[in-house]
Amino acid sequence: MAPRGKSRSDAQESESVDPAAGLLPAGLRDVLAPRAEWEAQASEKLLAGFARHGYVRVKPPLIEFEETLLAGSGVALAGQMFRVMDPVSQRMMGLRNDVTLQVARIAATRLRDAVRPLRMAYAGQVLRVRGSQLRPERQFAQAGFELIGSDALAADVETGVLAAEAVAALGVPGLSLDITQPQLAPTITEAHGLDPKAARAARRALDRKDAAELKAVGGAAAPTLLKLLELAGPARRALDGLKALKLPDAAAKIVADLDALVREVSAAAPDLLVTLDPGEFRGFEYHTGIAFSLFARNVRGELGRGGRYTTPAGEPATGFTLYLDSVMRALPAQPVPPMVYLPHGTPRSTGAELRRQGHATWAALNPEAGDLKKAAKAAGCSHVWDGTAVRPV
Incomplete structure (x- = not known):
């Protein structure tokens, strides 16, 4: 303890x-x-x-x-x-x-x-x-x-x-809420015709924030996916960048939903820092x-x-x-919270009253062999009941 x-x-x-x-x-x-x-x-x-x-x-x-x-x-x-x-x-x-x-x-x-x-x-x-x-x-x-x-x-x-x-x-x-849409990257890779193996490799590279690997495996989708990597950050800036991209219709719909979400979250919690990572998938x-x-x-x-x-x-x-x-x-x-040591023989009514006052109590079950303060410290207590008042040890 x-x-x-x-x-x-x-x-x-x-x-x-x-x-x-x-x-x-x-x-x-x-x-x-x-x-x-x-x-x-x-x-x-x-x-x-x-x-x-x-x-x-x-x-x-x-x-x-x-x-x-x-x-x-x-x-x-x-x-x-x-x-x-x-x-x-x-x-x-x-x-x-x-x-x-x-x-x-x-x-x-x-x-x-x-x-x-x-x-x-x-x-x-x-x-x-x-x-x-x-x-x-x-x-x-x-x-x-x-x-x-x-x-x-x-x-x-x-x-x-x-x-x-x-x-x-x-x-x-210092709270911040990071938003992502795990289906955004797959929607983009599918629209650009990447086969499943290449799409998985691109997603792994995107998760690892590995721009070089993403460029190598992303095929026709690589330029757009690299933009997703670059745009991670404050939500408003990220959304402005996403809306400027030429996205497939399905991906553009996802971005529109994210835009509406960020507006409503920011309105409901104006002091909350909202960020966006459009390529996040892991987890x-x-x-x-x-x-x-x-x-x-x-x-x-x-x-x-x-x-x-x-x-x-x-x-x-x-x-x-x-x-x-x-x-x-x-x-x-x-x-x-302070823990008050109750020496052996302290009436139970005393402990009940101290607890009503907001103290926590630790009652000794055996007679003390020496000094009360020493016994209280050994029990991990910060205070002791001396028979008339609560005293610090």
């Missing part, structure tokens, strides 16, 4: 050098106090924010049959799933690596007759086979929401704005339309991702998933 009174960075540092870390597999760790409490509080605040916008909480199971987790767009995440054999049914089960598709399953089964659009929120742990360079953790907490049953642009606006508002309400400074494999990443200026990597997809039942949907570990890293250091 991290000593009370340490800052958030102190607690994180003590976790990173934990000598017991070797007892756990790579990418897994124990989360200690006070970080575990802060993360739980942040999760509840996010869910409360979603609830104020009409999102009701659901709680899918940690593990379910493999075929339901891999239905539809879930196949894109198959390589990240841990699988086990269910000894009861003798069927393969999967540990969830994302909650979004479980919520989509609930919509298609338990809530198939409910009025659309459905608005559902969730929070829970996920487990993945491998971590990433920016997030080496293989188990982490997600909190998010899904809007299922509407293909209106207003649903996309609601998704991007609500995610940013909820995180800002926690106190995370959005199962998205079928407008997609988002949320960033904070003081944290490397995204705080969460979301966007448009199609449920296994064929319904249009959009949503946003926040990664609690990244969100916690973006929060400023939080004060640790």
Whole structure:
């Protein structure tokens, strides 16, 4: 347990050098106090924010049959799933690596007759086979929401704005919302007649921001794709550049939708920095339309991702998933509430009164062997009840 009174960075540092870390597999760790409490509080605040916008909480199971987790767009995440054999049914089960598709399953089964659009929120742990360079953790907490049953642009606006508002309400400074459309580049390569192999190579080069490779493999689409690479940045500038290009009709329609989205998001959240990366694809494999990443200026990597997809039942949907570990890293250091040491024999009524006053208490269960302040410090307390008042140790 991290000593009370340490800052958030102190607690994180003590976790990173934990000598017991070797007892756990790579990418897994124990989360200690006070970080575990802060993360739980942040999760509840996010869910409360979603609830104020009409999102009701659901709680899918940690593990379910493999075929339901891999239905539809879930196949894109198959390589990240841990699988086990269910000894009861003798069927393969999967540990969830994302909650979004479980919520989509609930919509298609338990809530198939409910009025659309459905608005559902969730929070829970996920487990993945491998971590990433920016997030080496293989188990982490997600909190998010899904809007299922509407293909209106207003649903996309609601998704991007609500995610940013909820995180800002926690106190995370310097937020920016990055928008992409994973179908823009494929629409361009298809219109220019690239075969599937060349289109995949061009998409990989675009993802890696490799202009030389993109020029080599992009064929007739290369000049336009290179422009997508150059235009990543502030949304208004990027859109002006996209609208100046000679795009196929289908791609021009995508740009028009992005233009409308950016106008509405900026109007709803004027203080939010909005950027656009028209060629981004990595991490959005199962998205079928407008997609988002949320960033904070003081944290490397995204705080969460979301966007448009199609449920296994064929319904249009959009949503946003926040990664609690990244969100916690973006929060400023939080004060640790004082913990008051109650010496052995302190009446329970005294502890109850102190808690009513807003203190946290730590009651000794055995007689102290020496000085009260020394005993309080050993217990990780910042204050002690001396029989008449609360005193700092």
